Amino acid sequence: AQSVTQLGSHVSVSEGALVLLRCNYSSSVPPYLFWYVQYPNQGLQLLLKYTTGATLVKGINGFEAEFKKSETSFHLTKPSAHMSDAAEYFCAVSYSSGNTPLVFGKGTRLSVIA
Amino acid sequence: EPEVTQTPSHQVTQMGQEVILRCVPISNHLYFYWYRQILGQKVEFLVSFYNNEISEKSEIFDDQFSVERPDGSNFTLKIRSTKLEDSAMYFCASCPQRSTNQPQHFGDGTRLSIL
DSSP: OOEEOOSEEEEEEEETTTTEEEEEEOOSSSSEEEEEETTOOOOOOEEEOOOSOOOOOEGGGGEEEEEEGGGGGGEEESSSSSSOOOOEEEEEEESSSSOOOOEEEOOOEEEEEE | OOEEEESSSSSOOOOOOOOEEEEEEEOOOOOEEEEEETTTSSSEEEEETTEEEEEEEOTOOOEEEEOOOOOOSOEEESSSSSOOGGGGGEEEEEEEEOOOOOOOOOOOOEEEEEE
């Protein structure tokens, strides 16, 4: 069975500082990994995804994530936080194909301090 | 860019009543999903739907729940005899085809409050 653990339910960074949101997964088959962002009163928007190939994936809004199989991790980073990055971030995993149900982590709320 | 739309954005219902949550997936998508998020908890998969039938469902999706695609555009989730613990945010999602590179696109959700 797949599962996702997001370390830290709330992360606070200063504007311009590095953003690091942690995600670890467990999967008995090669995983497909996703990061979604949820702004207040909005739905889940795809930030980036890893399916196969290059382990460092780039997404929208300057975010990127690296798939590390040996560490079963898919941490999300951004070099310089912006106020508009304040949102809830969800890591998710699916198995076999991108159409199978997503298993989500509990989410990490990112606050950006001016 | 095409979007998944959900209505209503907020639904308040008395316990024991039936509720129908509506979704209009992206027009050329073939796979449809419902997820829910109880306040403070993780987003959980309920059911997936393909070719006019349920393709997968979680243990949450019991006899109280049903899904339907009544016409070519709508995808509905019905909850019969609602309970207090059904209060949650319900998300609809759709996916274009059976491909490893196509992510699921989510709607903005319906907040269901059971009184």
